[in-house]
Amino acid sequence: xxxxxxxxxAALLPLVGGPANVLSVAHCMTRLRLGLADPSRADxxxxxxxxxxxxxxxxxxxxxxxxGPGVVGPVTAAFEELVDATAGGRPTAAEELAARGAxxxxxxxxxxxTPVKAALRRLAAVFVPxxxxxxxxxxxxxxxxxxxxxxxxPWLTPALAAVSSGFMALIAVFVGVNTAKEFGxxxxxxGAVAAIVVYPGVAKVxxxxxxxxxxxxxxxxxxxxxLLATYVEKWCRGRVPAALDVLLTPTLTVLxxxxxxxxxxMWAAGTVSTAIGTAADRLLSTTGAFAGLxxxxxxxxxxxxxxxxxxxxxxxxxxxxQGHTVLLPILAMAGAGQVGAALxxxxxxxxxxxxxxxxxxxxxxxxxxxxxxxxxxxxxPLGRPFLTACVGGAAGGAFVGFFAMLSDQVGAxxxxxxxxxxxxxxxxxxxxxxxxxxxxxxxxxGYAVGFATTYVFGVTDRVLAAAGSGRPAQDPSGSPxxxxxx
Numbered sequence: 001x002x003x004x005x006x007x008x009x010a011a012l013l014p015l016v017g018g019p020a021n022v023l024s025v026a027h028c029m030t031r032l033r034l035g036l037a038d039p040s041r042a043d044x045x046x047x048x049x050x051x052x053x054x055x056x057x058x059x060x061x062x063x064x065x066x067x068g069p070g071v072v073g074p075v076t077a078a079f080e081e082l083v084d085a086t087a088g089g090r091p092t093a094a095e096e097l098a099a100r101g102a103x104x105x106x107x108x109x110x111x112x113x114t115p116v117k118a119a120l121r122r123l124a125a126v127f128v129p130x131x132x133x134x135x136x137x138x139x140x141x142x143x144x145x146x147x148x149x150x151x152x153x154p155w156l157t158p159a160l161a162a163v164s165s166g167f168m169a170l171i172a173v174f175v176g177v178n179t180a181k182e183f184g185x186x187x188x189x190x191g192a193v194a195a196i197v198v199y200p201g202v203a204k205v206x207x208x209x210x211x212x213x214x215x216x217x218x219x220x221x222x223x224x225x226x227l228l229a230t231y232v233e234k235w236c237r238g239r240v241p242a243a244l245d246v247l248l249t250p251t252l253t254v255l256x257x258x259x260x261x262x263x264x265x266m267w268a269a270g271t272v273s274t275a276i277g278t279a280a281d282r283l284l285s286t287t288g289a290f291a292g293l294x295x296x297x298x299x300x301x302x303x304x305x306x307x308x309x310x311x312x313x314x315x316x317x318x319x320x321x322q323g324h325t326v327l328l329p330i331l332a333m334a335g336a337g338q339v340g341a342a343l344x345x346x347x348x349x350x351x352x353x354x355x356x357x358x359x360x361x362x363x364x365x366x367x368x369x370x371x372x373x374x375x376x377x378x379x380x381p382l383g384r385p386f387l388t389a390c391v392g393g394a395a396g397g398a399f400v401g402f403f404a405m406l407s408d409q410v411g412a413x414x415x416x417x418x419x420x421x422x423x424x425x426x427x428x429x430x431x432x433x434x435x436x437x438x439x440x441x442x443x444x445x446g447y448a449v450g451f452a453t454t455y456v457f458g459v460t461d462r463v464l465a466a467a468g469s470g471r472p473a474q475d476p477s478g479s480p481x482x483x484x485x486x
Contacts, residue, residue: 005074017041019083027076031064055373066372124309126178131416138414140164172197172222185230193229193257194222217269218320224265229257277321288401292330296397299334315415324411324427330397332418333446337392339366340450341385342374348459369419388458392450400442
């Protein structure tokens, strides 16, 4: 394990209250997620000053340290080792009470969570673990396409095609495994039922008078199949005698869910998947500029509300159908507006040394599509710059959408990266040069409009005064914006 990861973990642990204050440790693509018994014991200012820390986010009962992709995994592993090594011994009564209080608080927050957000989080938990494979295979597919177009290395391109396409050919199985795991079923049973969707033999089955095709329904069909298998399995567990459970439960689960998949779910999910692809193409080809304006402008608020997670299966469906998602490059323009807004704040708030230091440290990550440090450390605490960042995102989205109306579609072969990190994943119906030019033009538009609107309208006298006094600014509605420590 890299020494830097151990050093970062060692620096973080005492600043979050020590091992006795850590209840859980996990991570996502960019954040170290900690469950703390007493979040007030965390020293937020000191945490922000740790080298490598890009920002902090407190989301419900989760205390999140933003470290960035490629860094968060090793740091999390080192942090867990450090906690395990130093947290021995029986907890004191005070620690037990603190842990119980944290559990009660978390339970109350879970009860207050809306069903829609809870469902979206579980949906994201199915697809997010697939993102690393989508990125790797997407980049290899792009490289293979360049080699084929250039007529280079003909002996290598068949092998690259196999390496890059194998995962996508079986993605339904992985979706089934993750679905069963997330919803409390046996993962291998979820994968077994989902595998029916891509099995070549389904071409011999007729449902609703139509012969099924392998892959019909795609990831949505696999998701529905595995979810049904999970419910069937749970129903069987409570009713089948213990002596027969090991034989009957798996058999009934695969049989019932498998037949339902063949004679209903594949057809229904195939209809929905086709509609998604048709709607995306028609939306951009007929109202591309307006659609890009709306999608690019609203994506940052969707991220703040957690509603962007609903787009993950849509992106995956489009990649599975068309080889790329035409929505992601447009949504990535929101990050460009965020970068432009942060640069304007940096120029206007010349005397706020702390904020300018935050921008300097977070800007490289923002350019590569990791927006949390700029959102939570800059634009959102100041209030109005968050709105002007959305304006920049809308302008960049309209730029890319306008070219889609001219039949110049720009897509991405994977989900996850954005900003400059999306360049290796670009794909579409035009040559590589055209794709690069359109996407780069959208980014530059987002930077420029985000900067200009923030410089003129986003940094008001009230924001300047608040920055000078250390008080939170007011948003356009007149209510205080979240504090910078939030």
